[in-house]
Structures are given as C-alpha cells and as structure tokens.
Amino acid sequence: MTERAARFFDRNAQWLFPLPAVIAIIVLILGPVLANVYISLHDWFIGGTPKFIGLGNFSRALHDGRFWNGLKNTFYFTGIAVPVEMVLGLGIAVLFNRDFHGKALVRTISLLPMVATPVAIALIWALMFNPSLGVLNYFLQSVGLPRSLWVASSQFAIPSLTLVDIWEWTPMVALILLAALQGVPSELYEAALIDGAGPLQAFRFITLPSIRSAAVVALILRAIDALKTFDIIYVITQGGPGTASETLNVFAFKTGFEFFRAGYAASLLIFLLVAVLGVSILLNSMRRSPA
Amino acid sequence: MRRRLIGFLVVAGLLFATLSVASAQQFNWQKYSGTSIRFLMDQHPFTNFIKPLVPQFEKLTGIKVTLEAYPENQFRQRRLLEASSGADSLDGYMIMPGQVGKQYLDAGWVRYLGDYLNDPTMTDPNLDLNDFFGGALNTFKHDGKLFGLPLQNETSILFYRKDLFKQAGIGRAPTTMAELLADAALLKKGNTAGFAMRGKGANATSQIVNFLMSFGGDWLNADGTSALNSYQSQQALAFYADLLRHYGPPGPTNMSWPEVTSLFAQGQAAMIFDGNVFRSIMEDPKQATQVVRDNVGYAPLPAGPAGMKPVVLVWGLAVNHASKNPGAAWYFIQWALSKANQEKALLAGVPAACTSAWNNPEFTKTAPQDWIDASQKSFAVGNPNWNPPVVPVPEVRDAYGQAIVAALEGKPVAPALDQAAKTINQVLANQ
C-alpha cells in the first residue's frame, strides 16, 4: 500500500474494516427483509399479478385461527426444548466436570449431534418414531411400557419433536457450561468449605452465579434457534397431524411454497421475526442485570 | 449452348424444389438435430424407466436432452416457479392435469399440440392417439384441444392377504363397503391391522376421494361451492374413520403411502387400499417378506351405496408454452410415449395408459391376473377428478385433510367437514 493510502486507511480504519461485511449485510440481509415487508403488503398468488392491499395480510393473520395455532406451537416447542436443554446441559456439565481418561473423546462425541446434517438425522428419527415399525416403540415394549404414537399423535407430536431438538443441542449447552464451570476458581469452594457450607449450598451460591453469564448466552442462542426451528419439523411431521405440530415457520413455508400465497406468507414471517426479536430483547436484558 | 445450360438449370431447380417439397411432406426425426432441450420430471418410476433410454433418442434425433428430476413437492415448486416466470430454458415437464391442470391452463403455461398433430411433418405416423386410454387422453384435452400425452394411469385398489383370508374363513375379497368392514373386523388380530389406508391429512385425500364418490359425494356443488359437508360426504368420512379407528393400525394420521405400503409389505396389515402402482413393492424380495410376496391378492375398490366409483390419477408430458424449442420438446414426448416404449414401461412396472401395452402377451404372462382385472375394472369407470377442478388445489386438499385428521382422532365428523367446506369456500372466493 502506498504511504498516502495507508494513512487514509488508518484514519478511517474503524469504518473501512467493517465496510465489506456491512455492504454484504445490507445487500443480502437487509434487502430481502425489506423486500419481504414489501411483499407482505400485497396479495400475491405466485404466477399471478401482485395487488397492493396495505395491511390486509396482517389483519387476516390476526383473525386466522391457524396463525394463532402456529404462534402457540412455536412457543410450546421452544418452551419445552430450551428449559430441558438448559437443565440437562447443566447436569451433564457437572457430571463431566472431573478428571477422567478420554476427555477428548467425550468432547468429540458431544459435538456430533449438533454438527450432523439435520436433514439426515431427522429422517432417521422419523424412522425410529414409526409407531408400528420403529425402534423406539420396540424399546418401550421391551421394558413393559405401552407403545406410543410419538409424532403420529396430535398430543405428543410437539413433545416428540422436542426430543429430537434436545438430543441435538443439549451437548452444545453442556459444552458451554462445562467451559464456564472450569473457569470457577477452586479457592472460592475452599473458602466456602472453611465456612462450613455443604455441597448444595456451594452449588447454589458459588457455581450458579459464576456460570450465569455463560448460561444466559447459551439460553439466548438456544431460544432464538428453537423459535426458528424448521428442518426437523418439516422433515418429520410437515406440521402434522393436521396442524398439531405446525409452528409459524412451517405454516409460513406451506403458505408460500405449497399454497403459493407469497403475500400472506411474508406477513406471517414478519410476525415471527417480531416474536423472535421480542424474546431476544427480553433475554438480553437478563444479561445486564447485576449478578 | 447457353440455352441448354439454362434449361438444365431450370429443370434441376424444379427437380430440386419438388424434391424438397416432397421430403418436407415426410416426418423426419432429424429435423431438430443440434438443439438442446430440458424437461423437469418428478422422481417417479417412469423417470427411472426413461432416463437410461435417452441416449437412444439423442442418437435418433440429434437432440440433446436433459431430464431434471426432483421429489414431488420440490418438483411441483420448481415447475411452478419456472413456468410462471416464463423461463424459456424449460421446454417440457411431467404434469398431472388432475392436480394443476386448471391452474396451468388458465395461466396459459402449457402449449396446445393441435398444430403439430395436424402437421404430418411434425408427428410420427406411428403415433396412434386411439391407442391411448380414452379417459386418460381426455384429461389432457381442454375444449377438445390436446395439450399433452398421458404416460401413466394410476388407480387405487385393494391389496389383501389371501392366506389370512383363508385362515379367517373368508371366501373372497370384499366387494362392498359393508363386507370390507366385516372382513376387517374378522382380520384384526394382535399387532396385525385388519385394514390400513392413508390418514396423513392432505396426502390422504387422493385415497379417501374414492370413498367419497362411492358414497355419492363429490367435491363441488353445481354452483361451485364445496360439497364436502354434504350428507353423503359425512357418511363417507364417518365410515372411513370408524374402519380405521377400530380395525386399523396405530397412528393412521401419520400414514402416507410409504407407511401404508411398508405395513403391508411387512405383514402387519391384512388389507390396504392404495395405488396399483405399488404392486412393485409387494413383489420385490428386497422390500416385502416372503409370506407377503407369496400371498398378496388384488381386488378393485369395494362398492359403496352409490356404487364403485374409483378415481384415476393420470401423469403425462406437456410442452412449456415459453419454450424456445417446442418442436423438439414435442419430438421427445412422442418418442417417450411411443407404443414400443409404453410396452417396455408397463413391463417395468409403470401402469402405462395405452391399450396395446396391456394386451401385450409378454405383459399378460408376467402380471398377476387379479391385478390386471382390478386395474382394468377401475380404469373403465375411473373419474379423473381426484382433485376438484379448481386452481388452489393444495389448499383445498389441506382443508379436507384437516377434517380427515379430526375424524381419525374421534372428533365429530359433521362440524369438521363444515369447517373444511367453509375454509375451501373462502379460498375459492379469494381467487
């Protein structure tokens, strides 16, 4: 770089460094999001001509029982998956927070569920869930429990799907919490021991507060991703039976790519974005409150 | 000298002109040599059948062919996106008029073939339109004008286990709905379902419509509103739900054709009702157990109160209206559906829609007689409206599918169908 160029760069470094990324974001992300808003203001059956209807799609959604069902299912799915992942993840982290051989192997195994191709994994789970021919029911029956309908039942469709999500992401939560646990200085525990604290109290007053910030980060990550879950639901149940497992995401996809109503689908996605934004802001505020 | 040269030239010219005109009157496979065409295909047994034969076509015509295949949902999405955008890189595609016909015809995305058929230089003289099943060919006609050729005639039939029937003391396959119910009750034992059928929402509609029609119901009233909440429709759905809830397998609401056919192939159902094209699964040692392969029987749809009213699903090939090479695309279609190829297709398990293939002794020797009978009985009276003749077909199927799921979960049939009809009427009104 020439002398002058270098100096220009240095003076404006803080704008120039992020500039390419910002341009990419504007074009690739902001652009489509705004386009989505534009589409949502129209009634557009793909293959026909778009017709401007202002907020028509939005009011239609608010009066559409299927929209509320989708919203409910979205929060139902997240409401089961994320807390279970956090609690189980913490338990597993505590379990593995000790000296033993094969730590690298354990780390690798823990990573596998989250890096495996979701579509492939989902298809295998679908096979395992089959009420007549799947291996999960075989296990249930072999310990004397009755067969379950799993994802074939309106009642158990979403809980069964959360099983897949929990299987996939709990290890990641465990890894994050494990790293946090290992960062807790042992002096704290020794001091507590001297003061006469039992293991439960040590856990409550030392362990939990120390890992709080990492836990909140893991919580935010998982909550956002769980709200947006698409692959496993689409592949395993396609939102069924009926609409029992149809989250807003899946409903929007069906509306846009199977019913070909692009305008309505776009409005549904904006509702979902607002929901996700709301949740992340809410959870983020937890980060800043004092430990 | 010069006069003779001119004379010679004139005669030569005339001769040349006459010869060109004469050869232009003949059909020539090589007419479009050097062009390239692209077809969008469903991932379907026909596609698997025709793909390896494409080099033969390329050699015959000098036209380069690309067949792009996708699983059904993705195939429909892509085809719609490309057809609606007027992509000239799409020359032809597989299509089911019963599903998207109205949408594509109204929008003008398919190309009518009348001008080609009337032009002897464009149509193979061996192409015999009368050889195609009349019903199937009619699904490719609009206002009497042909817009494609059928490649498959599919209908749903009863698959049943002859050995289990014998054990239960039942003499023959059920011929009425009442018999079907009674037989299923007798055959349900332990983990073996008496009867299984699709119940997975929208996917199940193509099967239940057979029951709907046989009970006297239909998709639409004369005024174009939904007839799904008619008395006959309620009867059909109630019967179907009763049958499956009492004598069916667990979890019917999650069953589409893969689950239904696997169940039968594994010997876990005494009877199923689904597409006749799935005969290939039941006779394949890699997919069905020995006892099933040895004992599978086929029978036509049992008759309901309004008679035996099956539907037929027709797949075919059509030319994209925006194509740059419609002539070459037409050449591919008429080659792929020539008598010779259709014969081979039927032998490969694709229920081709032409009479000569079904009469082919090589075929009649290898196919089970009861399958041939059941299929042909169905074809003879088959109704092509396996979907209502409207544009927003997926939404209509979805609405009916919701009612099916509700019924299978034990909810009352009448309100569920009322809801379906209401949703459908709204969708149709918004068009």
Add this chain to the structure above:
Amino acid sequence: MSMTAPASNRVRQATPAGDRRRKRVRQVGIAVLMILVLAIMLFPFYWMILTSFRSQVANTSPVPVWFFKPTLENYRNVIEQNNFLAYTLHSLIIATLATGVGLVLGLPAAYSIARYKQNGLAFAILMARLTPYITYLVPWYLAFRALHLIDTYVALTVTHLIVGMPLIIWIMISFFEEVPRDLEEAAYVDGASRFATFVRIVLPLSAPGIVAASILSFIFSWNQFLFSLILSGPHTKPVPVAVFNFISYGEINFGGLGAAAVLITLPVVLLTLAIQRYIVSGLTMGAVKG
C-alpha cells in the same frame, strides 16, 4: 485445557472405610451415568449406520434386525447410481467458497467491533441471526432468477454467507478481544499501518479462533438445506438436498437414505474429530467471555 477436580468435590468428610466404599459406589455410578449419556448421544448415529447396511425389508421390520448379513448395495447405489460424489464435490465447493468469503468479510468486521467497541454493528449482525431463513427465500429466488443466477455457485455461496458470516464474526469478536493491545500499539508505534498490524500481528495470534470459526462455518454451510433446496439445480446440487433423491413417487429407500446420511455426516464427523479442541474453545470462548 486441563481439568482438575473442582474443590466442590472435596467438600465432604467422613470415616475412611465407609468413605472409600461410598466413593467407589459413587465413582461407578458416575461412570455408568456418563456412559448412558454418551450412548444416548450416539444412538441415532448407530441406527443410521445399521440402516445403511440393511436391506429394505430388514429396515422396515417391526422387530429390529440387530444381526444380519451386511450389504454394500446401498452404498453402491448411492455412489454409482446417484452420482453422490458429484454432490459431495458441489457441497465442498460451496462450503469452501462461503467460508472463504465469510472470512475475508468477517474477520476485519469482527476486529473492528472488538477494537472500536462498535456495539451497534454487533447488534446488526445479531439481527441477521434473528431472521427466520425462509424470509430470505422468495426475494432471493426472484432476484437470482432475474440475474440468471439460479443453479450457480455464486447464488449458493452468497446465500450461505448469511449462515456463516455472522457466526464467524460472533466467534472472532471474543478472540480478537483477547489479543493484547500493547502488541498492537507497539507495532503501530513502529510505523506499521492498522491494516498491516491486523494482518501480521492480530491474525496469527488468533489462529485457533480462526480455525474454529472456519470449521464451524464450513460445517453449517455443508448442512444447509433450505436455501440449497430452492436455489440449486443439477449443476450445484449439494448433499442435503441429494438425500431426498431416495424419496420418490413410489418408494422410500431407507437403506439408500441411511447410506446417504452416513456419507453426508462422515466428513463432518472426521473434521470434528480432527479439530474438536479448536471447536470447543471457539464456541465456549464466545459464550464464556461474551
């Protein structure tokens, strides 16, 4: 990263003999629990592998067929008849390109956020993660079709950036924050430009983070299904979409599906094995420090 038994484990006092026995029981119990947890994590993979070696009739059997004569036919089917190696190549190209571009764009941005505390920009990047992926589909499809870019590496690389770049930035922010300012200042005082400092001092020091971020971006691009489904074509069809080859109008070939699933997941597993140390630190750095 060494693990010493945390002091909380030592918070207990009792008689030696009973204490030893209780400790033994406890150790065995913990070992059993650990194995159970790991077994659950591995079971679906085990099932996937079993499925890939069984025939269709064995795969749909209501009683699981644990012992059988393995068949290689599914793999042969996948590789030969379904052109799977070509799809693997497509995925490889797309993931590499997307990661490469993601690094070129993302590293400077992450550095800038770390260095200049640009929280607004950080929030904007986070916004990218919040939006459901389907939101992008219709606008992108229309745009790429208008530009004749459907079924090109350009379209797929660019869209996979949406997945990879925010991830890279988010991970690297923490790593860049760890780089001691004094080193940077020293170089700056010596006359090096900011850019040179970035390239010659900061990047090498953050190598582990870069490796982690790259691998994760690669993996997530490899696994990307939705965008690839709509925007790819025969020339660029990546592996997750190819899995659906085994679901056709008259058949679901479970054996083929299993074999395809194994072949898709295998590279990811191998990559993970090779650099698991870096991935873990990359992930946890972002969480623990962030």
